[in-house]
Amino acid sequence: MYAGHFAAGLALRGRARRVPLTALLFGALLLDLLWILFGVFHLDNTAWDDWSHSLVMSVVWATAFAAFFWRLGRRAFAVAWLAVFSHYVLDLTVQGASLYPNEPRRLLIPILVANHYHLFQPLVCIVLLAVFLYDERRSFLAAWRVWAVCGLVLALNLRFLLGV
Amino acid sequence: MRWHQGIIEAAFIVVPILAIRWLLRDEREREGNS
Numbered sequence: 001m002y003a004g005h006f007a008a009g010l011a012l013r014g015r016a017r018r019v020p021l022t023a024l025l026f027g028a029l030l031l032d033l034l035w036i037l038f039g040v041f042h043l044d045n046t047a048w049d050d051w052s053h054s055l056v057m058s059v060v061w062a063t064a065f066a067a068f069f070w071r072l073g074r075r076a077f078a079v080a081w082l083a084v085f086s087h088y089v090l091d092l093t094v095q096g097a098s099l100y101p102n103e104p105r106r107l108l109i110p111i112l113v114a115n116h117y118h119l120f121q122p123l124v125c126i127v128l129l130a131v132f133l134y135d136e137r138r139s140f141l142a143a144w145r146v147w148a149v150c151g152l153v154l155a156l157n158l159r160f161l162l163g164v
Numbered sequence: 165m166r167w168h169q170g171i172i173e174a175a176f177i178v179v180p181i182l183a184i185r186w187l188l189r190d191e192r193e194r195e196g197n198s
Contacts (some may be wrong), residue, residue, distance in 0.1 A: 006180055022189060025181045036173045041178030145187045152187070156180060 001090040003156035005029050006122055007128035008086040014135025016079035027065050027083035031058060048108065049065045052103035057101060058088035094121060123155045129153060
C-alpha cells in the first residue's frame with residue numbers, strides 16, 4: 001500500500017483539527033520512513049521488515065508518535081495514534097504482516113486481498129478521500145484545492161501500477 | 165538498502181506530503197499577517 005496511507009492521513013484530519021495535517025500525513029507514513037531509516041543503516045535484517053512494520057512495533061511507534069500530541073488532549077492522542085496504526089492495517093490487506101520481530105514464518109498473517117489488489121488500493125483511496133471530502137465540505141478552502149489533493153492522491157496509485 | 169534508494173523512497177513520501185500541505189495551506193493566516 002502506498003497512496004492509501006496519504007488518504008488515511010487526510011481522512012483523519014476532520015477527526016481532530018488540533019493535530020496539524022502535516023503531522024497526520026507523516027504519522028500515516030511513519031512506518032515506511034522507519035523502514036527506510038532501518039534499511040539504509042542495515043538495522044533491520046528480518047524478512048518482513050518486522051522492526052518497522054510488525055503489529056507489536058506498530059503499536060510501539062504509534063504510541064511514541066501520539067505521545068507528542070498528548071498535551072492537545074486525548075482525542076488528538078487517539079487520532080495521531082490511529083494515523084500511525086492505520087499503516088499496519090492497510091499494509092496487512094495487500095502485503096500481509098508479522099506480529100512481532102523475528103517471529104516464526106508460520107505465524108505470519110497472510111495477504112488478505114490477494115486478488116484484484118490493483119483495484120482494491122485505488123478503491124481504498126476513494127473511500128478514505130470521500131471521508132476527507134465530506135469533512136471539508138464546509139471548509140474555507142477553495143473547492144479546487146480539496147479536489148486537487150484528491151486527484152494527487154489518486155494519481156499516486158500510478159506509482160504502484162507502474163511498478164516504480 | 166543503499167543510500168540513493170533510501171533518498172528516492174523518502175522523496176516518494178516527503179514530496180507528496182509537501183504538495184498536499186501546499187495545496188491545503190491556510191490562506192487566512194497569510195491574509196491576517198499582511
